[in-house]
Amino acid sequence: MTADQDLDAGLPIHLLHDRVLVRTENGEGERRSTAGIVIPATAAFGKRLAWATAVGVGPHVRSIVSGDRVLFDPDDRSEVELHGRAYVLLRERDVHAVAAERVENEPTGSTGLYL
Template sequence: MADPKFEIQMLHDRVMVKVEQEREERRSSAGIVIPATVTMANRLIWGEVCGVGANARLVKVGDKVLFNAEDQYEVEVHGQVYLVMRERDLHAVATPQSEQGTGLYL
């Protein structure tokens, strides 16, 4: 008998985010190569929202969000690691051009 498949539904204001993979090395704005072994303290990262609870008000599936990966819960589904957090733990959402944004674009 085959194992049943279950759909994951986030509860309350919880958000499930797939973390964007870091490249092996980064370049600073001045062109300096930063090796992958160098870690930066308190670095926020971007991820893609893969699931939202019914009480999440500002994000939807597919949004790119900025957050601190430290102190978040990890879950692995089919070999892919996701982070689960409250919506209030997100720092920013990347959206198309709007009237009230920062003027910065990805």
């Protein structure tokens, strides 16, 4: 378990319904391309989705478990601060894809909800 996961494990929150609490993987600042070129935060992009790690899920969430990486639209988010760290609260339907090792073990006739 990493230090980030240790901090996330003791969060004083019980999620309801189909809510998913995620920790974003990087800030809103500058990024690097795969070639190593620095892209400033002010650069204009089309609609860009973001990856985050699920740290908590509500009882009615069917496709995501804590620890999964999820793809979501950062424009449609609600932010919350817990223990001095920023998190994003989403509904399960707002998650576009899930990337997790357990997904690779799914049978070929799965519902297609995963990357």
